[in-house]
Amino acid sequence: MTERLITHLRHVDLAVPDYQTQLDFYTNAWGLKAEHSDTGLTFLAAEGSPEQYVVRLRQSADKRIDLISFGAKDAADVDTLAGQLARDGVRLVSEPGDLQTPGGGYGFRFFDNEGRTVEVSSDVGVRQHRAIEEGESIPVRLSHVVINSADPEGTRAFYEKHLAFALSDTLMHPHMGEMMWFMRVNSWHHSMAIARCPHPSLHHASFELRGLDEYMRGTGRLLRAGVEKIWGPGRHLAGGNTFSYFLDPSGNTMEYTTELEEIDEDTWHPHLYDSTNPDVADQWGTANQMNEFVATKSFNDPDKGLFVAPPV
Structure with missing residues (x-):
């Protein structure tokens, strides 16, 4: 490898x-x-x-x-x-x-x-940062990014071969086959995931909050502000992290999360999870059902920047 x-x-x-x-x-x-x-x-x-x-x-x-x-x-x-x-x-x-x-x-x-x-x-300079205080419902860090791919098997192979990403878990559907691959570069369960989609695009970006209370406070704050929630609050099985997915004004999906699993890379064995099992999508059973509306929103618009480097 x-x-x-x-x-x-x-x-x-x-x-x-x-x-x-x-x-x-x-x-x-x-x-x-x-x-x-x-x-x-x-x-x-x-x-x-x-x-x-x-x-x-x-x-x-x-x-x-x-x-x-x-x-x-x-x-x-x-x-x-x-x-x-x-x-x-x-x-x-x-x-x-x-x-x-x-x-x-x-x-x-x-x-x-x-x-x-x-x-x-x-060698990027470290930013002067601070400890997020109890009850403070703002992001601590960027947790992970999920990309949509029209060739997810090829994309997974690319990141494994060239950047040494490792597979943590896979989601599958009984009729559609494997649908999402959770990939890691350190002990966090995933820093990136790859989702099957008709076109390449951003699936979502996820931000870690301080803890469970702060995550729920943040979810509630966005709901009170009228930000459109598409899925959550709940807790995934793969990665064990909580989730609340919202749409930004451009239609990009953004996630508040906490308690993403840290694993022992030397002993970890990837799971294959059936996404139609309700406990796989949400262990708590509190989130709205994963349906065509949620899936379509997460497909996002086709990325218009492929093979075109950004100007800055």
Whole structure:
């Protein structure tokens, strides 16, 4: 197996036409903090995270995933990984070099098998962060990102072969086969998951809250604010984490979660879960039923940024 050279998920960068509406949502409703803003570009930090930012928001005519960013231990690992990808025929967007984003660092970008832009970086400056206090219902960190794929088997194989992702669990449907793959790069059950979909797009981005009480308070705060909830609150079986899924103004699904499982990678064996079992979707039985409405919302709009690198 390829040596794992990435350490963790850093941030997800989104481009949206309704930039100001989105910025208002992520700061005033979702609970992120805007920093390092420029015209049509804002870096959004989670107060409890050492990452410089967990979401980058960019104004664009096209709605797309601009970038998914992962961390590496050091510049040597960044160089090694870039060399391996190039030798394997993966298309690099940029060669390793100094980053011009907040916190600096050293990194490079490449296209994955379906054309998403991915960044790997090291030596990014640590943000001055703080402990989230009891009862404070704002995100602590970016937990994971789930992508929709028209070729999920190929996408899984790409991330396993080139980035040493490991499979934690799989969801299947008796009539449709395997539907979602939970992939890890460290002891967290998943940093990314891949969902079967007619087209590549963002399925959802998930944000960890301090604990169960804060997660419920956050869910309630968004409901009171009139943010559209599509699924939850509940607790998944795969990963064991809680979930409340909401739509941002652009129609991207965002999740509040907590208590994502940490596993022993040396002894873990992946499960194959039947998604039609109600306990698989929601162990508590409190969430609305997973139905065609919820699934369709999570399909999102087709990503318009495939094999087109973001301008920044």
